[in-house]
Amino acid sequence: MLFNSIEFALFFPIVTAVYFTAPQRWRVHVLLVASCVFYMAFIPVYILILLVTILIDYIAGICLERVEGRSRKALLCVSIVSTCLVLFVFKYFAFFTGSFASVANCLGWKILPPAVKIILPIGLSFHTFQSLSYVIEVYKGRQKAERNFIVYATYVMFFPQLVAGPIERPQNLIHQFSEEHLLRYEQVTAGLKRMAWGFFKKLVVADRLALYVNDVYGTPRNYNGLQLTTATVFFAYQIYCDFSGYSDIAIGAAQILGFRLIENFRTPYYSLSVSEFWRRWHMSLSTWFKDYLYIPLGGNRVGRGRHVINLLITFAVSGLWHGANWTYVIWGVLNGIYLVIGDMTKVWRNRFFGVFGLHEGTRVRRMIKLGTTFVLTCIAWIVFRARNAQDAAYVFTHLGVGWDFHKLATEQFFLRQFPITVAAILVLELGQRIGNYTIPRVVGNWSIAPRWIAYASFVLMVVMFGVYRKMQFIYFQF
Amino acid sequence: MDQSAELDGETFGVTAGAMAEIEGAVGDADQASESAHSALEPREAVVRVVWFFVLVGAIAFAMNAAINAGLRRVQTSYFGAWNKVMQGQVNAAIVISGSSRAAYHYDPRTIQAVTGYSAYNLGRPGTQTDVQAAVLKAYLEHNRKPLLVIHNLDAFSFVSSREIFDPALYVPYLNDKEIYDPLSKIDPTLYKSKYIPLYGYVVSDMNLTWITGLKALLGVSPREDYFLGFSPRDKVWTDDFEKYKTTNPHGVNFPVENQAVQALRGLILECSKNQIPLLFVYSPEYGEMQAMTNDRNAIFKEFHALGDQYHIPIWDYSDWKYDRDISYFYNSQHLNAQGAAAFSEDFALRLRSYLASGFKSNAELQAASVTNRLAGSRD
Numbered sequence: 001m002l003f004n005s006i007e008f009a010l011f012f013p014i015v016t017a018v019y020f021t022a023p024q025r026w027r028v029h030v031l032l033v034a035s036c037v038f039y040m041a042f043i044p045v046y047i048l049i050l051l052v053t054i055l056i057d058y059i060a061g062i063c064l065e066r067v068e069g070r071s072r073k074a075l076l077c078v079s080i081v082s083t084c085l086v087l088f089v090f091k092y093f094a095f096f097t098g099s100f101a102s103v104a105n106c107l108g109w110k111i112l113p114p115a116v117k118i119i120l121p122i123g124l125s126f127h128t129f130q131s132l133s134y135v136i137e138v139y140k141g142r143q144k145a146e147r148n149f150i151v152y153a154t155y156v157m158f159f160p161q162l163v164a165g166p167i168e169r170p171q172n173l174i175h176q177f178s179e180e181h182l183l184r185y186e187q188v189t190a191g192l193k194r195m196a197w198g199f200f201k202k203l204v205v206a207d208r209l210a211l212y213v214n215d216v217y218g219t220p221r222n223y224n225g226l227q228l229t230t231a232t233v234f235f236a237y238q239i240y241c242d243f244s245g246y247s248d249i250a251i252g253a254a255q256i257l258g259f260r261l262i263e264n265f266r267t268p269y270y271s272l273s274v275s276e277f278w279r280r281w282h283m284s285l286s287t288w289f290k291d292y293l294y295i296p297l298g299g300n301r302v303g304r305g306r307h308v309i310n311l312l313i314t315f316a317v318s319g320l321w322h323g324a325n326w327t328y329v330i331w332g333v334l335n336g337i338y339l340v341i342g343d344m345t346k347v348w349r350n351r352f353f354g355v356f357g358l359h360e361g362t363r364v365r366r367m368i369k370l371g372t373t374f375v376l377t378c379i380a381w382i383v384f385r386a387r388n389a390q391d392a393a394y395v396f397t398h399l400g401v402g403w404d405f406h407k408l409a410t411e412q413f414f415l416r417q418f419p420i421t422v423a424a425i426l427v428l429e430l431g432q433r434i435g436n437y438t439i440p441r442v443v444g445n446w447s448i449a450p451r452w453i454a455y456a457s458f459v460l461m462v463v464m465f466g467v468y469r470k471m472q473f474i475y476f477q478f
Numbered sequence: 479m480d481q482s483a484e485l486d487g488e489t490f491g492v493t494a495g496a497m498a499e500i501e502g503a504v505g506d507a508d509q510a511s512e513s514a515h516s517a518l519e520p521r522e523a524v525v526r527v528v529w530f531f532v533l534v535g536a537i538a539f540a541m542n543a544a545i546n547a548g549l550r551r552v553q554t555s556y557f558g559a560w561n562k563v564m565q566g567q568v569n570a571a572i573v574i575s576g577s578s579r580a581a582y583h584y585d586p587r588t589i590q591a592v593t594g595y596s597a598y599n600l601g602r603p604g605t606q607t608d609v610q611a612a613v614l615k616a617y618l619e620h621n622r623k624p625l626l627v628i629h630n631l632d633a634f635s636f637v638s639s640r641e642i643f644d645p646a647l648y649v650p651y652l653n654d655k656e657i658y659d660p661l662s663k664i665d666p667t668l669y670k671s672k673y674i675p676l677y678g679y680v681v682s683d684m685n686l687t688w689i690t691g692l693k694a695l696l697g698v699s700p701r702e703d704y705f706l707g708f709s710p711r712d713k714v715w716t717d718d719f720e721k722y723k724t725t726n727p728h729g730v731n732f733p734v735e736n737q738a739v740q741a742l743r744g745l746i747l748e749c750s751k752n753q754i755p756l757l758f759v760y761s762p763e764y765g766e767m768q769a770m771t772n773d774r775n776a777i778f779k780e781f782h783a784l785g786d787q788y789h790i791p792i793w794d795y796s797d798w799k800y801d802r803d804i805s806y807f808y809n810s811q812h813l814n815a816q817g818a819a820a821f822s823e824d825f826a827l828r829l830r831s832y833l834a835s836g837f838k839s840n841a842e843l844q845a846a847s848v849t850n851r852l853a854g855s856r857d
Contacts, residue, residue, distance in 0.1 A: 182520070185518040412684075460541070464676070
């Protein structure tokens with residue numbers, strides 16, 4: 001079920017009403033049933049896949065507490081491998097067999113990849129990682145194994161964050177299913193405001209930008225350098241608003257039900273370095289990779305060469321997590337390279353800027369850093385968004401070619417859409433720069449009539465300027 | 479990702495730590511501002527939230543009504559052309575129906591000037607025969623019966639609609655059965671546009687038509703670019719066709735779908751029921767495109783089969799004198815303004831002779847009664 005659908009507009013109030021009217025001991029059951037309904041709205045039978053991973057890790061969690069020594073480690077490996085196997089079969093089988101066949105063909109062996117078409121279950125990567133974090137935490141002794149199967153299943157399947165995160169840690173979420181949540185006015189209104197902001201990002205910004213981006217990146221050779229550049233910048237905003245919009249809706253919906261989910265984004269495009277960007281972008285995934293891959297590999301407490309390798313491995317795997325395509329791997333590695341180069345050139349850059357009196361912290365230096373980080377991020381997004389490496393190379397090499405200001409529109413995105421799009425981006429920036437702090441305080445202190453008019457106007461603005469093509473959230477596919 | 483990495487950045491003077499503080503403060507501010515209401519009992523809280531959404535719903539309902547009223551009021555552009563049809567203001571002697579090729583090719587002003595009969599163009603861009611039949615039916619429902627219907631044929635006449643193009647155009651008139659019923663067969667979810675406020679304008683429509691409606695309510699009409707339903711395209715030939723040829727090196731196919739054949743048959747029967755003579759015209763198409771349409775013979779065979787069965791003449795302009803001159807086209811299917819002027823002139827002259835001959839070729843079925851009616855309705 002999509003958040004931006006009429007079905008969800010009916011589903012969510014019903015679930016909320018049933019949840020708060022149900023006795024405390026049944027509430028978690030209500031959430032589990034609701035989560036099953038939510039997930040089955042996509043492809044019903046795929047819930048069985050989820051059930052398999054849930055069963056594996058539920059049993060593994062309990063067993064991990066009972067065994068000691070080597071068997072404990074073996075059990076963890078079995079659990080991780082079997083959970084990842086499900087992900088591999090559904091997400092990576094075709095990719096790896098196809099890549100193997102390509103390499104084999106290059107070597108002169110004629111191998112045809114198996115012609116298997118598997119539809120990827122929505123959000124499989126997310127709940128796989130959430131399951132994995134549970135068993136790893138139990139293994140490390142930082143989380144007690146959950147005995148109540150209903151609670152554990154609800155932890156993996158909790159519908160607000162089931163298909164696109166935030167990827168929760170068991171320490172943050174599991175105990176909340178046992179707490180009694182009261183229906184509190186301020187909690188409901190805060191959740192609704194967060195959801196409204198998420199819908200604004202998704203419907204008004206991301207989905208309108210998608211019209212342009214899809215046209216240009218669908219057939220990049222039909223567009224000039226100006227259009228390719230515009231589409232690339234638009235994609236940077238699209239993917240941010242799409243994904244952080246989803247996170248806002250998820251966090252807001254959970255908040256209405258009384259749950260606190262972890263934050264996933266902190267205005268990443270205001271970052272002054274790529275490393276800062278990765279501390280502010282998809283934070284639940286970044287910390288997952290940091291805790292469960294980068295640090296176990298040795299992190300930065302190893303030699304310089306090994307540290308570089310650790311970074312590149314982590315980012316390559318992170319890229320692969322996003323999709324079974326070499327473009328995602330390249331995107332991940334490119335980000336890793338940014339970090340390595342950034343680290344290696346830090347002293348040199350400080351000296352260079354020092355010559356011009358642009359020391360760390362000066363306004364001009366900050367602006368340069370902000371701009372550079374955004375440009376580097378956009379360059380990486382080209383690889384991420386392009387259909388294949390050839391398209392990405394074409395976009396790279398034609399960004400500055402044949403700029404024609406008379407040819408800015410595309411087939412689906414007419415010139416008259418630009419003012420709305422630019423205005424939407426400005427509202428987004430305004431909301432992020434001052435809105436988060438000032439607007440709720442100012443509007444919240446108004447009396448009920450003007451306050452409600454302000455809120456209703458915002459809701460209607462989202463409704464009226466939104467784009468409602470059946471576009472899934474980008475991150476559903478991961 | 480670096481364990482030891484410090485937050486080395488500032489965002490316009492706001493450090494990440496400060497950002498976190500601000501976010502904390504946001505929560506505090508939010509809670510403080512709502513603290514006056516936080517003592518609400520759960521029941522009161524629910525009532526208050528429900529009332530808020532009732533308010534939003536009521537405003538949406540009112541806006542929907544305002545947009546409907548505004549769009550119905552428009553007298554210019556595409557909307558004006560359609561409103562005149564639905565409000566019974568046309569009552570022309572000759573009407574032209576069809577797709578964008580009809581809307582952009584036939585200038586009723588030329589036809590009127592040459593033949594002396596009033597004319598109106600019902601062409602609907604982006605439509606297939608099923609919607610064109612519904613539009614003609616709606617016209618006949620609201621206006622005096624014409625003396626002749628000219629239906630423009632396309633290579634894709636026998637392809638059914640997959641979706642409703644420009645759906646917001648029809649939203650103000652969804653209570654009209656003759657529009658709602660055929661359109662809901664194409665889009666079974668059309669009831670949402672009819673019953674859910676704003677759905678038809680914001681969910682189904684991508685063109686922000688609601689802004690046109692609200693502006694019209696304030697007296698601001700769109701620019702006039704439809705003249706008696708005809709829209710001249712002031713465009714020049716682009717490289718689109720070259721791209722099209724590259725992407726379709728083996729030509730293109732337009733299937734003959736039974737459902738679409740039945741739609742054209744329905745249009746014929748509607749005219750027959752109302753005793754209105756019908757004329758099929760295949761207006762000019764760029765010559766190279768004709769060669770690219772693989773199943774063109776099958777499509778024309780079907781046109782002729784229907785024409786023969788119901789005694790409808792077919793005027794085929796496939797070999798029009800300018801069919802390979804790109805200065806008369808802006809793409810393979812559409813004439814530009816210059817092409818439309820030339821074609822309308824040619825067509826009107828031929829039509830004048832045809833009308834003067836008393837529909838000789840249009841079968842015994844209809845001719846006799848029509849000649850008399852035409853004589854009485856000269857402008």
